Amino acid sequence: MKALILPLRWGRRMLDYGQQVIRDFSWHRRLSHPDMPSIGARVWEQARLLYHSGISGEDYYHHALYRSDLTFYEKTKFLGRFRFKRYYRTINPVKFDVLARDKVIFHMLATALNIPTPRLLAVTRNPREPEPTFSRPLETLDELRTFLREESSQNIFFKPADEWGGRGALSLGTKIAGQEAWRMLPGNGVVTLDEVIAHVCREGEMRRFLIESRLNPHEMLENIVPGVCSTVRLMTLVDSQGVNVVGATLRLGSGHGPTDNLCGGGVVAGIELESGRLCKVVSLAGDTPTYFSSHPFSGVEVSGKILPDWAELVRLAVESARKLAFLPCIGWDIAITDNGPIIVEINSRPDCAPVQVGNDEGVLTGAFRELLCENNGTMNSGLHIR
């Protein structure tokens, strides 16, 4: 039976690679430029990288792997997002994934483990869908209205419990006197009570949102992008030797949305792990990296600055990684607030792009590479990095 299934699975896998290469062709055609190698060379190189390290067409251009001054060996150190679940499954047990994926459950765990997280004020949810809730449950529109009408309901952050990439987040500032409306952040637009309710509901049903106290970013970060709590994405890996920091990057919002995700139009700046010094600012607005020394929208200088509370932030991530060692590889989103670092959320299948793009360096080195190599070339991992 095994002898029959294995070739079938292998055939399906090869078909999957073939389909991906065809899908990626549009990236190669769209981003053709006279400075780049020929389209044939790029397609062939990306197909090899897809097989080696899961580099899709999107990854290939986001990481500027078309550059001819980069050796192929250097390029194979970048880890792509193609079927990323496969390789993360070989590190983080699937059964524990829910503890990171569900932001409400993570909040409960963090509370129990004394991991600092934003203050959770309430959770909205549809009463007909029994999903985890914590703190004050808001299950009807009336309950949500009552909560929002309370005087203390200002400077709050709505975060969807199951979404990723910053989708669906809403940040409210202070209440506008005499109205049922708030300043919407960033930008100081106005959002009314009905608009907030419409945001939380879909087709008349409440969706599950965490309502947290909005974090006040550290002054240095507030100066760069006002009204957005920028976070550090730090990746850790726990192995028999202890906690390894795989890489880190600062994510800065574009200033137009409430989050700082790269896929939401934000920019990243690599971080020197030893000192916390910020490297160049990178934007992927044109789908290939563009480098700046200052924030492209606010114009505030970023490169060369030292992140505040850096040592404290690394210590917090390392200590927390030990507490959550049952998920050996974690991508931490840590806000640097005026009260020190706070863990906003964790990712058990973190996108390596922000760290790799920010530092212009692949993460497939050291302990992370070693661990992935243990399952290298098997049907499970989907990587062939050796």
Add this chain to the structure above:
Amino acid sequence: MSPVMKVSKVTHRNIGYIRQLCKDLPWHLRFRSHGMPPLIYRVIEQARLLFYSAIDGEDYYNLGLFRSNMPFTEKSKFLGYYKHFRYYDRINATDLVLLARDKVVFHMLAKGLDLPVPELLAVTLSKHEPGYGRRLVDEVSLENFLRENNSYDLFFKPAIGSFGNGALALGEKIPGTDLWRKLPGNTEISLSEIIEHVQIDGEMVRFLVQRRLRPHPLFHQIVPDVCSTVRIMTYTDDEAVSVLGAVLRLGNGREPTDNLSGGGVVVAIDLTTGALGAVINIDKGTPERMTAHPVSGEPITGKYIPGWRDLLDLVQAAALKLSFLPCIGWDIAVTDEGPVIVEINSRPRCRSIQVANDKGMLTGVFREVLLKHDGTLHSGLHLKNH
């Protein structure tokens, strides 16, 4: 689902029933001379019940369903344990089952939700598994922990386990030695025996090391040094908690836990008053009714569970907090300091409640919710016909 797939699944399911009936035959053969209905009659009846409500051979005799004075409609109200995950997976989301099954994760969750649970002193573990509090990762750290002055009155509970298997209760430390009193029974147990208990092939197994709960004097008198628990089953829907049934479980006095499968007894509870009813023992395979504990001889029937109202309030409040697992089997210890949640079960075996109350649980809201998936390939139940 394609017709071919459906036919294949139905065939597979029916083969499963036939194999189970073959496995159940020894039960029928074992009891053929006890003034019961003829063998063939019992085999056919149990086969029908297996199909309707998952009653396997063990359930059939443990629950006394062979009785000819009980109509078949009454018998079909009893829920069996055959492939129980099928029907529970229709109620409790499978990815959240981890929160109940992994006792360390549950402890963290309970701490986050402010639920009363036993004090967790340490966790023994060797791999990257969920831990909490002090981590005892090798023999040396466990030895050091056990040699500390406050290492007495301890309860070792496997992090993943059921039916009380692997539990170990220690009483006082014998002064000047590396020996403890093992409970119940007050025999001696040495340091090396404890270390051996928490290891398999020299590897540390994950155990929770809790402070031993002290049973309420009423229960201490019946079974000394074993913390007897109340098993309550709840179903939560639309913010309403329904108590499906409750039973008191008393150990046999030889083992540290009170599970029925370890030779203990169960006692029916009047849900309104907390009054204790008949005492049932199923050591011989069929229910034996009595009024006192079979080992200690202490009378039980007619007594009341101390703090019954508080216990019910605790369960109802906790069920609302954990409403993302609609059906829960709660194990609540009645201690000298009030009720404490020992653990929860997201796929609870209904046998103890049904046998004690001599009544099937497939009634009311529980039946309604199971009927929603009745007759489908997933649920494995066919309740509609009865």
